[in-house]
Amino acid sequence: MTRYLIAECALNLRILFRQPGFWVPTVLFPAMLYSFFGANSGGGQWAANAMASFCVYAVLGVGFFQFGVSVAQDRESAFATWQRSLPGGIGVQWVARVVAALFFVTIAVVLVVVMALVLTDQRPGAAPLARLAVVCLASSVTAIFMGIALGSFTPARAAVPLANLIYLPLAYLGGLWVPPMFMPDAIAAISVWTPTRAMGELSWAAINGTGFETRYAVILLGWTAGAMALAGLAQLREGRRA
Amino acid sequence: MNHTATEYPIHARGLAKRFGSVQAVSCIDLDVAPGEALGLLGPNGAGKSTTLSMLMGLQHPDAGAAHVFGHPAGSEAARRLTGATPQASDFPDQLSPREILTYTAARYATVPQLDTLADRFGLGAIMDRRTAGFSGGELRRVSLALAFVGAPKLVFLDEPTTGLDSEAQDGFHAAARAYVAEGGALVLTSHHWDEIEAICDAIALIDRGETVLSGRIGEIRARASVHRLSFGLPEGYVPPEWTAAQHDGDSWHIETDKSDDVLRRLVQEDVPFADLTLRPIELRELIARIRQEETTP
Ligand SMILES: Nc1ncnc2c1ncn2[C@@H]1O[C@H](COP(=O)(O)OP(=O)(O)O)[C@@H](O)[C@H]1O
Ligand SMILES: [Mg+2]
Numbered sequence: 001m002t003r004y005l006i007a008e009c010a011l012n013l014r015i016l017f018r019q020p021g022f023w024v025p026t027v028l029f030p031a032m033l034y035s036f037f038g039a040n041s042g043g044g045q046w047a048a049n050a051m052a053s054f055c056v057y058a059v060l061g062v063g064f065f066q067f068g069v070s071v072a073q074d075r076e077s078a079f080a081t082w083q084r085s086l087p088g089g090i091g092v093q094w095v096a097r098v099v100a101a102l103f104f105v106t107i108a109v110v111l112v113v114v115m116a117l118v119l120t121d122q123r124p125g126a127a128p129l130a131r132l133a134v135v136c137l138a139s140s141v142t143a144i145f146m147g148i149a150l151g152s153f154t155p156a157r158a159a160v161p162l163a164n165l166i167y168l169p170l171a172y173l174g175g176l177w178v179p180p181m182f183m184p185d186a187i188a189a190i191s192v193w194t195p196t197r198a199m200g201e202l203s204w205a206a207i208n209g210t211g212f213e214t215r216y217a218v219i220l221l222g223w224t225a226g227a228m229a230l231a232g233l234a235q236l237r238e239g240r241r242a
Numbered sequence: 243m244n245h246t247a248t249e250y251p252i253h254a255r256g257l258a259k260r261f262g263s264v265q266a267v268s269c270i271d272l273d274v275a276p277g278e279a280l281g282l283l284g285p286n287g288a289g290k291s292t293t294l295s296m297l298m299g300l301q302h303p304d305a306g307a308a309h310v311f312g313h314p315a316g317s318e319a320a321r322r323l324t325g326a327t328p329q330a331s332d333f334p335d336q337l338s339p340r341e342i343l344t345y346t347a348a349r350y351a352t353v354p355q356l357d358t359l360a361d362r363f364g365l366g367a368i369m370d371r372r373t374a375g376f377s378g379g380e381l382r383r384v385s386l387a388l389a390f391v392g393a394p395k396l397v398f399l400d401e402p403t404t405g406l407d408s409e410a411q412d413g414f415h416a417a418a419r420a421y422v423a424e425g426g427a428l429v430l431t432s433h434h435w436d437e438i439e440a441i442c443d444a445i446a447l448i449d450r451g452e453t454v455l456s457g458r459i460g461e462i463r464a465r466a467s468v469h470r471l472s473f474g475l476p477e478g479y480v481p482p483e484w485t486a487a488q489h490d491g492d493s494w495h496i497e498t499d500k501s502d503d504v505l506r507r508l509v510q511e512d513v514p515f516a517d518l519t520l521r522p523i524e525l526r527e528l529i530a531r532i533r534q535e536e537t538t539p
Contacts, residue, residue: 003348003351004348004349004351006348007344007345007348007349008345008348010345011334011337011341011345014336014337014341015334015336015337017336018336018372019336077332078328078329078330078331078332079328079332079333079334081300081328081329082326082327082328082329082388084300085298085299085300085321085324085326086321086346086349086350086392087318087321087322087349087350087351087392088318088349089318
């Protein structure tokens with residue numbers, strides 16, 4: 001079991017690591033975009049919020065975008081079908097995927113923080129950073145399950161455009177690029193229900209050392225549960241179709 | 243559970259599978275005895291691959307049931323005992339055969355015999371190269387090794403030698419025979435009769451989703467021991483009518499299950515034959531004859 005898990009993780013990490021098309025956009029882009037657009041957003045709380053926003057954006061990129069695309073591609077691959085004929089439960093394969101995703105999320109988030117330390121005069125303490133790490137971890141779970149749900153219902157070729165179509169507006173709606181206070185009223189009304197806004201709010205609270213709002217924690221949990229249910233439904237459907 | 247069911251590598255009854263409007267498989271019965279190699283024969287679209295998918299548990303039959311060593315097809319216990327080639331060789335480009343084989347062995351919780359596999363399937367030179375850019379034949383050889391790397395007791399091979407050069411085909415035949423000789427059971431689909439004869443001791447003929455003929459090759463041969471006499475005749479000479487001999491532009495051929503009598507009579511009648519050969523007819527011809535006899539009363 002442990003050996004299977006290690007082998008499965010090694011397989012996933014090897015495939016992703018040797019694929020610059022995966023890790024350049026998902027791991028390097030958040031730090032790069034942060035350097036261009038986030039690092040010069042003034043000082044104090046603005047700067048801290050911008051850093052936290054791009055950390056959440058990194059989480060979303062790896063978790064939602066890449067997961068969605070790779071799950072969709074897997075369903076159409078004969079190799080993935082053949083893997084189902086091997087001994088060992090399917091659960092381990094999912095755990096390994098999550099481990100691989102968390103690995104890349106960590107690198108992407110750390111890069112954003114490093115850019116913040118290099119390019120700005122922010123010096124966040126260990127406690128806010130630890131709180132931010134916890135929020136990123138929780139957000140990863142949501143993003144990964146949303147990715148699985150998307151990938152389970154879309155053909156491989158539609159997955160990339162569809163993921164973009166959801167992921168970029170979600171980042172905007174969540175206030176990761178433009179702070180919510182600058183949003184038009186209509187957008188702001190939608191914003192408060194998005195998973196990205198919940199992630200954003202929790203991350204800003206984390207880095208500013210203010211209290212987490214229960215409302216956003218509940219919204220994030222709701223999206224996680226919904227995505228899990230969709231992903232589970234897709235698995236059931238897959239099982240029946242076979 | 244009865245004893246025979248547990249012992250039998252495959253025991254399947256009444257398998258059926260429909261895809262939309264296509265009845266891919268309508269009624270398949272299959273048995274594979276311990277240490278037996280079964281060849282699945284049939285035209286394209288007959289339902290061979292669909293049958294294998296159901297035996298591997300990748301697809302649920304609409305009707306019927308399949309057991310592998312007494313375990314339901316596709317169950318963890320069944321999967322632990324079986325190996326198979328992937329349907330298409332679309333391995334992740336970023337991995338080498340060594341990495342894919344090691345991963346697969348880990349799933350079976352076995353130690354991979356990489357040197358033996360490299361030897362049997364000619365992987366020596368490509369073991370550590372990434373599979374991106376592999377030729378069709380190289381990918382096929384990796385697929386074959388994957389079926390065996392988990393030390394399974396039963397192996398499914400769907401058209402295993404498609405795309406292999408004749409040297410690699412011979413290598414595969416030797417590997418398959420060695421596996422069967424060591425007690426492994428095997429199910430093979432193939433369009434090559436010589437391949438089936440080289441490896442299998444039993445066959446099942448599938449046509450339009452049904453098993454139309456099955457049995458051990460030895461018994462089928464014994465059931466109708468038809469021989470073919472081939473010989474030449476001098477210019478302008480034709481064989482007597484009772485022989486029903488056919489000319490193929492080169493020599494004359496007589497197919498008969500009483501070759502001794504035919505030969506005696508040819509000698510008695512002083513037929514001036516030359517270069518006479520006598521051999522059992524090929525399995526495919528024999529089966530065509532049996533099926534013809536069954537359908538035309
Ligand atoms: N997944 C599928 N969806 C729809 N039709 C299928 C599917 N798989 C097989 N078929 C059809 O079922 C029939 C049997 O196919 P198959 O088992 O692949 O035959 P064989 O392997 O003997 O050539 C064919 O007509 C094929 O087109
Ligand atoms: Mg086929």
